Amino acid sequence: MDTIYDKVPVIIPALNPDNRIFIFIKSLQEKGFDRIVVVDDGSERESAKEIFDKLPEYDVTVIGYDHTKGKGCALKSGLSYVYVNMPSCVGVVTADYDGRQNADAVALVADKLLEGKQFVLGKRDLANSNISKGMRRGYKLTQYVFRILYTKEIKDIQTGLRGIALSLIPEFLEIRGKRYEYEPKMIVEAVRHDIPIEQVDAGVIHPIDTGDSTIQISENYRTFADSFRISVALFMNFLEYALVSITATIVDFILFYLLSEFVFADMDLSICVFLSTVCARAVSATLTFSVNRRVVFKSDNNLARTIVLYYILAAFIMLCSAELVTLFVYLFGGNKTFTKLFVDLCLFFLSYQIQQRVIFKKK
Numbered sequence: 315m316d317t318i319y320d321k322v323p324v325i326i327p328a329l330n331p332d333n334r335i336f337i338f339i340k341s342l343q344e345k346g347f348d349r350i351v352v353v354d355d356g357s358e359r360e361s362a363k364e365i366f367d368k369l370p371e372y373d374v375t376v377i378g379y380d381h382t383k384g385k386g387c388a389l390k391s392g393l394s395y396v397y398v399n400m401p402s403c404v405g406v407v408t409a410d411y412d413g414r415q416n417a418d419a420v421a422l423v424a425d426k427l428l429e430g431k432q433f434v435l436g437k438r439d440l441a442n443s444n445i446s447k448g449m450r451r452g453y454k455l456t457q458y459v460f461r462i463l464y465t466k467e468i469k470d471i472q473t474g475l476r477g478i479a480l481s482l483i484p485e486f487l488e489i490r491g492k493r494y495e496y497e498p499k500m501i502v503e504a505v506r507h508d509i510p511i512e513q514v515d516a517g518v519i520h521p522i523d524t525g526d527s528t529i530q531i532s533e534n535y536r537t538f539a540d541s542f543r544i545s546v547a548l549f550m551n552f553l554e555y556a557l558v559s560i561t562a563t564i565v566d567f568i569l570f571y572l573l574s575e576f577v578f579a580d581m582d583l584s585i586c587v588f589l590s591t592v593c594a595r596a597v598s599a600t601l602t603f604s605v606n607r608r609v610v611f612k613s614d615n616n617l618a619r620t621i622v623l624y625y626i627l628a629a630f631i632m633l634c635s636a637e638l639v640t641l642f643v644y645l646f647g648g649n650k651t652f653t654k655l656f657v658d659l660c661l662f663f664l665s666y667q668i669q670q671r672v673i674f675k676k677k
Contacts, residue, residue: 318345318346319345319346319347319348319349319421319424319428320348320349321402321403321404321428322347322349322403322404322405322406322407322424322427322428322477323347323349323350323351323396323400323403323406323407324342324347324349324350324351324406324407324408324409324420325351325353325389325392325393325396325406325407325408325409326338326339326350326351326352326353326392326408326409326410326411327353327355327385327388327389327392327408327410327474328352328353328354328355328357328362328388328411329354329355329356329357329362329382329385329388330357330358330359330361330362331352331357331362331365331366331411332361332362332365333365334411334412335352335365335369335411336365336368336372338409338411338412338417339352339369339372339374339411340372341416341417342417342420343372343373344417345417345418345420345421346421347417347420347421347424348373349375349400349403350372350373350374350375351374351375351376351377351392351395351396352366352369352374352375352376352377353377353378353388353389353391353392353395354366354376354377354378354379354388355378355379355382355383355384355385355387355388356378356379356380356381356382356383357378357382358382366378375395377391377392377395378391379391383492384492384493384494384496385474385493385494385496385497386491386492386493386494386495386496386497387492387493389408389496389497390487390496392406392408393406393478393483393486393487394483394487396480396483397480397483397484397487401480403480404427404428404479404480405427405432405477405478405479405480405482406477406478406480406483407420407423407424407427407475407476407477407478408474408475408476408478409474409475410474410475414438414474414475415436415438415473415474415475415516416516416517418517419436419475419514419515419516419517420436420475422436422514422515422516423436423475423476423477423514423516424477426477426512426514427477427479431477431479431510431512432478432479432481432482432509432510433476433477433478433479433482433500433504433509433510433511433512434476434477434478434511434512434513434514435468435469435470435473435475435476435477435501435511435512435513435514436470436473436475436476436477436513436514436515436516437468437469437470437473437513437514437515437516438470438473438475438516438517438518439515439516439517439518440453440454440470442518453470453471453472456471456472456498456544456545456548457469457470457471459545459548459549460498460501460548463548463549463551463552464502464505464506464670465667465671466505466511468501468511468513469513470513470516471497471498471501471544471548472494472497472498472544473497473516474497475516476497476500477512478500482509485503485507486500486503489503491547494544495544495546495547498544498547498548499547502547502548502551506551506611506670506675508675551610551611551670552666554609554610555606555610555666555669556662558602558605558606558609558610559602559662561601562598562599562601562602563598565594565597565598565601566594566595566597566598567594569590569593569594569597569598570590570591570594573589573590573593573594574586574587574590577590578590599625599628603621603624603625606669606674607620607674610674611669611670611674613673613674613675615674615675620673620674623672623673624669624673627665627668627669627673631661631664631665634657634661635654635657635658635661638657638661639653639654639657642657
């Protein structure tokens with residue numbers, strides 16, 4: 315007879331696990347999960363090797379590799395294994411074994427997959443969990459940064475409890491990332507592809523207590539290095555956009571100088587400035603469009619429609635800049651240059667959001 319969750323396997327990445335993994339697996343099996351895949355992320359402790367040797371006795375599939383590569387690689391290995399060997403499943407749940415999630419929370423995520431949801435996040439109650447204030451602040455800051463950059467509120471960016479529909483696995487396997495930055499990149503990819511994200515309450519973090527001294531502190535998470543990787547993962551898209559914009563501005567300035575000094579120099583001043591500005595802006599705008607489309611936003615939307623929308627936006631931003639600078643100087647006075655700097659910076663963020671959410675939005 316089929317168990318309740320026979321179409322939803324669970325992937326557990328593990329580096330040098332301790333006896334808590336047996337407790338977690340048993341609780342999952344009691345809940346109805348009988349397809350559990352544990353990924354050995356290159357564990358080196360002898361005690362861990364003994365645990366992995368014992369796991370098959372619990373009807374658990376164990377896969378892995380010889381050297382530590384990071385949680386992202388472990389998750390990819392598990393996702394790839396499920397996609398190839400369990401094609402009849404509706405999706406997969408990823409979870410940590412150390413008590414950051416429990417079997418009830420895993421079941422909630424699995425239920426959403428069985429209902430037809432594509433991407434599910436188990437949001438933990440971080441405010442009431444037994445974690446340090448520094449870690450809690452870090453989670454909160456990450457949440458705010460994500461909301462600003464991607465206009466989407468995700469309560470727990472770094473939760474390891476996720477439900478992923480089978481159809482999404484090939485796309486998620488293409489995401490770059492070897493360590494903890496892979497998990498927030500999943501969410502970024504989902505937002506950019508307009509994949510609906512379902513968030514369910516995973517409760518308070520209760521570390522599993524085995525009652526003995528086998529508990530090991532994770533060696534996999536490097537506080538500074540991995541926190542930096544996660545920050546870069548969230549900002550990377552925006553940083554690429556900013557770099558392209560800065561490069562285009564430099565190109566625009568150089569072309570304007572060359573055209574105004576050598577090509578149109580003999581013409582009337584107003585005509586010289588106008589032609590130099592238009593030609594330089596046309597080249598820099600085309601460069602920005604091409605790089606943003608192919609590199610920054612990786613869009614394959616209809617080219618003609620995208621070009622029209624992009625140049626409408628460029629004209630709109632240029633008009634807003636001129637009108638707002640004039641209005642602010644008229645109302646509040648002040649230097650025109652500094653006013654323009656403030657206005658253009660605000661419009662820069664606005665343009666980024668419109669390009670990401672409308673023009674280059676991935677389907």
